Amino acid sequence: MSWIKKARLLIAPSLPQCLFCGKRGRPSSGLPGICVSCHTGIPWIRCPRCQTCGRHVGCPDCSRSREPVPIRCNRSAVAYTSEMRELLGQYKYRGNERLAPILGLMLDKAYTILQQEQSEQQIATLQSNSSRRPFSAAKPNYSLIHPALWQADLLVPVPVSSARLAERGFNQAEQLADVLSLRRGIPQLPLLIRTRHTGKQSFKSRSERLADMKQVFAGNTEQKLLQRLGGHLESIAARLQNRPLQIIIIDDIYTTGSTMRACAEALHRLIGDLGYAAEIYSLTWARS
Structure with missing residues (x-):
């Protein structure tokens, strides 16, 4: 490994430890505390x-x-x-x-x-309930418009x-x-x-x-x-x-x-x- 890569490793921030697998890896944005790999493998x-x-x-x-x-x-x-x-x-x-x-x-x-x-x-x-009622422009069904x-x-x-x-x-x-x-x-x-x-x-x-x-x-x-x-x-x-x-x-x-x-x-x-x-x-x- 070149000295440049070694220097980058020394100054680069270490990746966080995943709470699921215990390994260090790129953190998931969707579930804080776990790595991307573990997040991808979740059987939703x-x-x-x-x-x-x-x-x-x-x-x-x-x-x-x-x-x-x-x-x-x-x-x-x-x-x-x-x-x-x-x-x-x-x-x-x-x-x-x-x-x-x-x-x-x-x-x-x-x-x-x-x-x-x-x-x-x-x-x-x-x-379904609205279709059974006569239409009224004066009293529109706002719960249906903005449920x-x-x-x-x-x-x-x-x-x-x-x-x-x-x-x-x-x-x-x-x-x-x-x-x-x-x-x-x-x-x-x-x-x-x-x-x-x-x-x-x-x-x-x-x-x-x-x-x-x-x-x-x-x-x-x-x-x-x-x-x-x-x-x-x-x-x-x-x-x-x-x-x-x-x-x-x-x-x-x-x-x-x-x-x-x-x-x-x-x-x-x-x-x-x-x-x-x-x-x-x-x-x-x-x-x-």
Whole structure:
């Protein structure tokens, strides 16, 4: 190597270390903290094949199940490949909390997809309703001319048990919800509690997971929390005159949907007891 190249290496700024692969490389502009190579390799779910659970491949679970589903739909940011499993392991099990902001930004991609889908459905509904009404130049339908983007009213993280919280030191769903809450201006409230500890779901079959999650979650009736919820509901009362409360449950991974179903059922009961109707969605960082 010539002395000129050596000199350039000495004075050139060193490339940052990627939080995903640990190597030094050109930083990504879209996801701060990771290199361009890792960003390029992310298995985004841009066009979910299953419109119910957001899976990127064929989904026999949703097509064969005839049970009513308490959530409108789930959307996930990435497919749960071996690389994404390793990444989640670094964060969730090995305590690398520096990954939380990046995973939260990735989750925001799933919110964008959900928002676009729901906004398109709103416009279609407005157009359908408008076509049934006589045209009035004096009272044009401005909501149809300038439709507002769909926006959730509330984020609710999936709670972890006290044993799991002591083991990890943090709730990964809560940290992901924090990032989304700050980016989107949507309040986050811990409206759910775990009534009992369950073993790791990754080692269980679909039927075992469904049975294991029965009655695991309940509404959080802590008085100060309900007061905060009441204040929020009052602040958006005008919106809720024409539609239900729109809630998104947040978690790190969607596998069978048993956790989301159990959480949604508990939320429906809690919101119903307060005299409101709820429309519940879920967002997860990964879909297995």
